[in-house]
Amino acid sequence: MQEIIGSRIVDVVRRAPEWGRRELxxxxxxxxxxxxxxxxxxxxxxxxxxxxxxxxxx
Known part of the structure; x- marks a missing residue:
């Protein structure tokens, strides 16, 4: 389960829009x-x- 959670979080970060990355x-x-x-x-x-x-x- 931990692997799945980690994988989902990594997927979200990879899909983050460019404006969001800049604004962070x-x-x-x-x-x-x-x-x-x-x-x-x-x-x-x-x-x-x-x-x-x-x-x-x-």
Whole structure:
């Protein structure tokens, strides 16, 4: 299960839009916070799918 979770997180980071990658590095606090929130939501959604899949299988 840990491998699946790690794999999903890596997939999310790889798919992150370019604007989000740039804004994660910016010194502009509102832009960085927006990118952090977007990334967190993308990871949460990916983990939700892992949980739903695990429940369906198990």
């Amino acid at each position: 590095e910016t010194k502009d606090a509102p832009a960085r916070e927006r990118a952090e929130e977007t990334t967190a939501l993308m990871i949460a959604e990916a983990l939700r799918h892992v949980d739903l899949t695990a429940r369906a299988i198990g």
